[in-house]
Amino acid sequence: MTFLDKLDAAWAASGSLLTVGLDPDLSRLPAELRGRPDAVLEFCREIVDATAAYACAFKPQIAYFAAEGAEEQLEAICRHIREKHPGIPIVLDAKRGDIGPTAAQYAREAFERYRADAVTVNPYMGYDSVAPYLDWRDRAVFVLCRTSNPGGSDLQFLTLEGEPLYLRVARLTTQVWRERADALDGQLGLVVGATFPDELAKVRATVGAGVPILVPGVGAQGGSVPLTVQAGLDTRGTGLLINSSRAILYAPGEDWRAAAAAAARDTRDAINAARIGAPA
Template sequence: MHTTSTFIDRLNAAWTTRNSLLCVGLDPDPAKFPAHLSGGPDAIFEFCKAIVDATADLACAFKPQIAYFAARRAEDQLEALIAHIRERHPEVPVILDAKRGDIGSTAEQYAVEAFERYRADAVTVNPYMGRDSIEPYLAWSDRGVILLCRTSNPGGSDLQFLDVGGERLFERVARLAAGEWNHTGQLALVVGATFPAEIARVRELTGDMPLLVPGIGAQGGDVEATVKAGRSSAGSGLMINSSRAILYAGKGEDFAQAARAVALATRDAINRYR
């Protein structure tokens, strides 16, 4: 299946078969793990595997954040985690949240990292260096590239909100991503849930392009406003990410069931407004 369908196809299939727009973010912080997992050599893998297995039928995507693995020399555990998802939950695409961005020759190396080493279905990329910094990823025609557009953090406005000839910088990024940069149809965008009006604006500029929306849960974004602003014409089009609120819902041996309960409630809260 994976060799013949694209990331966007697989995402569309997951939206339908799961009846879910929920993306489960995997930001494993060992300081927050349940006591019984602490200190094991593969604690990061074991923690994430339990979350994945408990939520896979509720998720349209999984999004491991690479910094949490790299800070702890746990690249091997990230590889094992993605291999586990691909083997046991092959219908759920994996987004490697890495926010890479570099000149073409270096971007080729980052694409090998994301798509060959980790075998991710899609990777997040920073647009600051422009079109030729994005192009090398598109050589993997069955994968996706999710460009930062409007980020959910307070400083996101510092540059993204600047007026560039009658529109804001993030709007320009959205137009480029929906236009000439997307000649292969592999692009999607990151738009933070903390700004529903801006999600609506990006939706307006990008047709039915998939939007990855972080910022609900711990970051405070509103589910109803996010869904109403961002849903596509088909009532999907969104990967609404929640990480900490799901991962750390419980602190005991039943942490994965606690995570499932939050994931289920989040999925259903999202569906209420589609």
């Protein structure tokens, strides 16, 4: 099964384009978990179980685990997702960006240690920073294209031969690099922030259908769900992994598990409502 096969199945089974981000901040964990050596694992495991019915993917952000020396807990969380929710892909948000043997080791980390289905990669060093990941034919790489932070414009809006750099990255990734690697459908995707829906629409128009786009920036960062869906949906009515992390993980409520589930359900429903009104 290719990554796109698994993602297509997850979109269909869940009826959702929502990706739940796992960014466990120790200072924001429920009081009952604070001070426990397995706090990160327990929190994320409960969040996963509470939100799985509303998600098409989970996206653990590796920095939140590595900073606490909790990589083994991340391994356990990924294992829990595979065992209890095997149809839901894991996108490891690592934003690696090296080349050669070093990039090959980062690929092993993502795909062998954590057994993620996909990983985020920084393309600043060109094709060489992406190629080692493509040796895993059943996995995928999401290349940073138009990021959700305002400072991304410092580089991503630079013009090359009349074309902004982020669109050059989109074309290189999905056309030139895909052909060079003989990549499978959906093996190369893009990261485009919900905070820039106009740019998201231009990226979708450039790459067409069949290219999955990971979209951070809704929820705590303020990206618009309706504008994101209108801009990024492909002709199949899918094509997006719309991520929300903090707005779900730390949703207010006495029962944090129920609050996370409700926030995930509401986000999924808002996405689906926008899908109904989106142009075909």
